[in-house]
Amino acid sequence: xATGVKPRVKVPKTAAAGDSVTIKTLISHxxxxxxxxxxxxxxxxxxxxxxxxxxxxxVNVIDMTMYPAIxxxxxxxxxxxxxxxxxxxxxxxxxxxxxxxxxxxITVS
Amino acid sequence: xxxTRREAIAxxxxxxxxxxxxxxxxxxxxxxxxxxxxxxxxxxxxITLSAPEIAENGNTVPVGVDAPGAVEIMIxxxxxxxxxxADFKFGPAAGAQEVSxxxxxxxxxxxxxxxxxxxxxxxxxxxxxxxxxxGCGG
Numbered sequence: 001x002a003t004g005v006k007p008r009v010k011v012p013k014t015a016a017a018g019d020s021v022t023i024k025t026l027i028s029h030x031x032x033x034x035x036x037x038x039x040x041x042x043x044x045x046x047x048x049x050x051x052x053x054x055x056x057x058x059v060n061v062i063d064m065t066m067y068p069a070i071x072x073x074x075x076x077x078x079x080x081x082x083x084x085x086x087x088x089x090x091x092x093x094x095x096x097x098x099x100x101x102x103x104x105x106i107t108v109s
Numbered sequence: 110x111x112x113t114r115r116e117a118i119a120x121x122x123x124x125x126x127x128x129x130x131x132x133x134x135x136x137x138x139x140x141x142x143x144x145x146x147x148x149x150x151x152x153x154x155x156i157t158l159s160a161p162e163i164a165e166n167g168n169t170v171p172v173g174v175d176a177p178g179a180v181e182i183m184i185x186x187x188x189x190x191x192x193x194x195a196d197f198k199f200g201p202a203a204g205a206q207e208v209s210x211x212x213x214x215x216x217x218x219x220x221x222x223x224x225x226x227x228x229x230x231x232x233x234x235x236x237x238x239x240x241x242x243x244g245c246g247g
Contacts, residue, residue: 022204033213035190055200059200059202060200061200061202061204062200064197064198064208065195065196065197066195067195068191069193069195070194070210070213071169071210071213074211076210077208077209077210078197078204078207079203079204080202081204
């Protein structure tokens with residue numbers, strides 16, 4: 001289990017119906033690329049977050065496949081269209097099988 | 110001046126070596142694009158890639174891609190040990206086909222963004238990024 005993994009999400013609190021809102025997400029994760037070697041010269045195995053998805057009220061906003069070239073503590077910024085109040089669900093999938101989640105609500109008038 | 114055979118061979122070797130100079134391009138980077146497009150060479154179109162011209166730290170290079178009307182966008186680092194960086198699929202609730210993230214670049218190279226449009230066609234754009242400190246741990 002990857003330790004110390006903490007997601008952080010920034011979503012506007014309110015928006016007008018039909019708006020496109022900017023969402024910023026950050027998750028603390030080492031993203032071991034599988035290219036590094038330890039002191040003895042052994043390759044440190046790859047262990048990264050390989051997928052990130054965001055849904056709004058059950059409808060998919062974005063589905064991102066991450067490869068080892070994504071930086072440590074992956075930062076992803078994207079836009080979502082909101083037509084009603086509801087909840088964003090964010091999910092990160094780790095190579096080791098862990099799943100990290102976060103949720104944020106938004107009020108749409 | 111008469112060109113001796115020795116000189117001709119030396120010139121041939123020399124120009125071959127210059128042609129092979131890195132320009133850091135990893136094996137299979139073009140293949141990675143072809144795998145994404147199913148063998149189709151992407152054309153030009155409305156796709157914008159924002160990346161710094163010079164990246165101070167290859168471990169975290171901010172890049173952004175904007176491709177209105179895209180269904181899917183792939184970012185590749187043509188000179189990394191593995192060219193694929195990220196693949197974004199946009200769902201029905203996407204506000205715009207625009208994303209930003211931070212990536213690792215092993216050295217100075219071209220960063221390529223390929224977008225699949227709603228009509229099934231592919232467009233791409235690329236930008237060369239100079240990297241002062243490489244970011245793949247190697």
